[in-house]
Amino acid sequence: MDKFDCIVIGAGPAGLSAALTLGRARRNIAIFDNGTNRNRVTQASHGFLTRDGIKPQEFKDIAMKELQSYPSISIFHETVIEVDKDNQTDLFFVKTSNNASYMAEKILLATGIQEEFPLSQVKQYYGKSLFNCPYCDGWELRDQPLAVIAENSEHAIHLTKLLMNWSKDLIVFTNGHELSDQVRNVFESKKIKVYTSIIKNLLGDHGKLERIELESGETISRSGGFVVPRFYRPNQFAEQFNCQVDENGIIITDGNGRTTVPGVYIAGETEKAGPSSLMIAAADGFKAATSVNMDLTLERF
Ligand SMILES: Cc1cc2nc3c(=O)[nH]c(=O)nc-3n(C[C@H](O)[C@H](O)[C@H](O)COP(=O)(O)OP(=O)(O)OC[C@H]3O[C@@H](n4cnc5c(N)ncnc54)[C@H](O)[C@@H]3O)c2cc1C
Structure with a gap:
């Protein structure tokens, strides 16, 4: 050998x-x-x-x-x-x-x-209209209506603050998880909408996100966004x-x-x-x- x-x-x-x-x-x-x-x-x-x-x-x-x-x-x-x-x-x-x-x-x-996502449908959009790193892909999504998919207070507030300079049109999705009162108050004071309902589906075409369907029955239009995976x-x-x-x-x-x-x-x-x-x-x-x-x-x- x-x-x-x-x-x-x-x-x-x-x-x-x-x-x-x-x-x-x-x-x-x-x-x-x-x-x-x-x-x-x-x-x-x-x-x-x-x-x-x-x-x-x-x-x-x-x-x-x-x-x-x-x-x-x-x-x-x-x-x-x-x-x-x-x-x-x-x-x-x-x-x-x-x-x-x-x-x-x-x-x-x-x-x-590698990444493990909060919901399996993210894979269809990851690298095309959903990303993890704003420094890598924020420029391409600038000024667009974006989703912030984050399942805890720390991730949600950090990513939202960071993204503000790329787009002011942000909506936070926690996929069934509650945020702390403190973080919720910050979002309210900044008029940033938060949906805590479980995400039922991500809808779009060829990796381009168009809408987020929630178990609560609402459907929200978004053309892309950022997600916090678990890395391993x-x-x-x-x-x-x-x-x-x-x-x-x-x-x-x-x-x-x-x-x-x-x-x-x-x-x-x-x-x-x-x-x-x-x-x-x-x-x-x-x-x-x-x-x-x-x-x-x-x-x-
Ligand atoms: C969607 C997306 C977009 C990104 N965009 C950017 C960007 O625009 N700019 C930027 O700077 N960064 C970007 N990144 C991050 C960037 O890809 C990583 O920071 C970088 O690739 C990390 O390099 P690495 O060498 O540590 O690991 P990797 O690039 O992941 O390389 C690890 C390599 O190890 C190999 N490997 C693993 N296990 C084995 C095994 N058992 N046997 C043989 N080979 C193995 C794999 O095949 C792989 O090629 C992006 C990441 C993602 C997911």
């Missing part, structure tokens, strides 16, 4: 940037990806300098092409299903869904996060390596991608199990890759 200097799991901006940095540092690395990046549902990605408005697949294709210039980078379009560390040799092993096994001195986890890691790789996790579910690192387990590094959204951005994830990947490279350098010098 070939031994890589480092295996990078995940080719989102975090993993791709880490791979590029390690390839340019002449490290013999493998990068694995299974095409489950959560932004694949969106038409255009915004805010990444020089790439504003790029399609997620095009972003990935350009980055993959850049990696191909470096002979020490191997790219695998495979799902990693198992990770393991041999404590005798300190080597890492990954197994893929094709039943292939690979070995490396270091492992870099960049597998991102798609695997337990960090836990399987015994990486320490804090009380908020964040993987503990040194701030430069090193986890508490020697040889295991982490980058991108998977570290905090929370959303960030393409730019932040790419920067995380760069930082983690320099940690991998520095540790290999010092160990071998």
Whole structure:
């Protein structure tokens, strides 16, 4: 079995940037990806300098092409299903869904996060007219009649305040959850309507939201909106390596991608199990890759 200097799991901006940095540092690395990046549902990605408005697949294709210039980078379009560390040799092993096994001195986890929505119909509109991040997609929905779908007071008030600068025409939907008196009073004072009824259906065409149907019988016109999902890691790789996790579910690192387990590094959204951005994830990947490279350098010098 070939031994890589480092295996990078995940080719989102975090993993791709880490791979590029390690390839340019002449490290013999493998990068694995299974095409489950959560932004694949969106038409255009915004805010990444020089790439504003790029399609997620095009972003990935350009980055993959850049990696191909470096002979020490191997790219695998495979799902990693198992990770393991041999404590005798300190080597890492990954197994893929094709039943292939690979070995490396270091492992870099960049597998991102996934979303669970308050109601399943959100999926039909997510990335087209319903979004999570105003910085990513607020501009495209500016001045439109928008829904704020948030199931608790903290999320509802935070997202509504934030969105005000993109559109003043906001209606809050809590999908059957009550808001605190304090938050309710704030919304009343700002004349922002709140519907606490359970959402029965989201109606629209080809991902373009048109109306929100409530169990109370009302139907409210909205042309798009923002939703607060629950974010989670798609695997337990960090836990399987015994990486320490804090009380908020964040993987503990040194701030430069090193986890508490020697040889295991982490980058991108998977570290905090929370959303960030393409730019932040790419920067995380760069930082983690320099940690991998520095540790290999010092160990071998
Ligand atoms: C609808 C939507 C719109 C967005 N719009 C923007 C925007 O306009 N601007 C912006 O900056 N950000 C945007 N984002 C956020 C952005 O997509 C993320 O911040 C960024 O992709 C996080 O990068 P990452 O590398 O951490 O994870 P990801 O990009 O999610 O990459 C993780 C990769 O790991 C791979 N993977 C996971 N598990 C395995 C496994 N077991 N084996 C092999 N591969 C695996 C996946 O295939 C995936 O490619 C948007 C997100 C969504 C959902």
